[in-house]
Amino acid sequence: MVSYRAKDPPPETELLMKSPRILLVTALAVAGLSTTLLVAPAAQAAGSTHLTLTYTKAMKNELNNARGTLTTPVERTVKLQYRSGTTWKTLKSTTSASDGTFQFAFRLQGTKALRFLAPKYPSHxxxxGTVRTVTIVAQTGKLLVTPDSQCTFFATDRTAVASFTPARPGRKVTFQTNVGSIVGYQDGRGNVAVTIPAGSSVFSYKAFAIAAERNGAAAKTSNGYTYATTSCTFTPL
Structure with missing residues (x-):
């Protein structure tokens, strides 16, 4: 028989005595983990110094948009600034919403480094914001028509493909020819393709594509392309 002294409780009793403490420590650890998991998303949702731009590569005078969320969910002045030499100048000014969100609509004629600034507020x-750069890029337009020459009696419809940069999905493009105008719209890569009827007579004509004015950016005309339907001569075998 095993005997125990009064000051040494049996193992079963000691384990039972420790169990509440083990459970308490475990509960605190789990609670701490839960707090960590819950706080991280909240901290991210509270805002940042990041400035989001619709276009980082824009056309001259094209309407652009900058937006962000302050780390202070209150209404306060926010300025959109551009760097000029060693100083920062204000391009636009607005007031953030009560949740700290803000946005600016703006146009640029040249490449600029931008940031937002929320001046000191009574208790804030x-x-x-972090610096972002908007680069003003030149527009390009290229037109290709295939086939570029056919015999009248065997003529088929032609395919005209215009490619423009920078790409602006949905931008209207008009193909001008001396047999009529055809309208298409740019896809996500800035390309647009249309079909030009073959025609039934001998003719030679030029075509070019015009990307319409868009949000302040000027229209852009592609190169001209000459194609023809000719009366072919066949030599009997």
Whole structure:
């Protein structure tokens, strides 16, 4: 028989005595983990110094948009600034919403480094956003028509493909020819293809594609392309 001293409780009793403490520590650890998991998304949702731009490569005078969320969910002044030499100048000014969100619509004629600035507010420090650059790029337009020459008696419809940069999905493109105009719209890569009827007579004509004015950006005309339907001569065998 095993005997125990009064000051040494049996193992079963000691385990039962420790169990509440083990459970308490475990509960606290789980609670701490839960708190960590819950706080992380909330911190991300609270805002940041990041400035989101619709276009980082834009056309001259094209309407652009900048938006963000302050780390302070209050209504306060927010400025969109551009760098000029060693100083920052204000391009636009607005007031953030009560949840800290803000946005600006703006146009540029040249490449600029941008940031947002929320000046010091009664109980909030100044917030300076990270620097983003908007590069103004030149438009390009190229037209290709296939086939570029056919015999009248065997003529088939032609395919005209225009490619423009920068790509602006949905931008209207008009193909001008001396047999009529055909309208198409750019896809996500800036391309648009249309079919040109073959015609039934001998003719030679030029075509070019015009990307319409869009959100302030000027229209862009592609190169001209000459194609013809000719009366072919066949030599008997």
């Amino acid at each position: 420090a100044t917030i300076t």
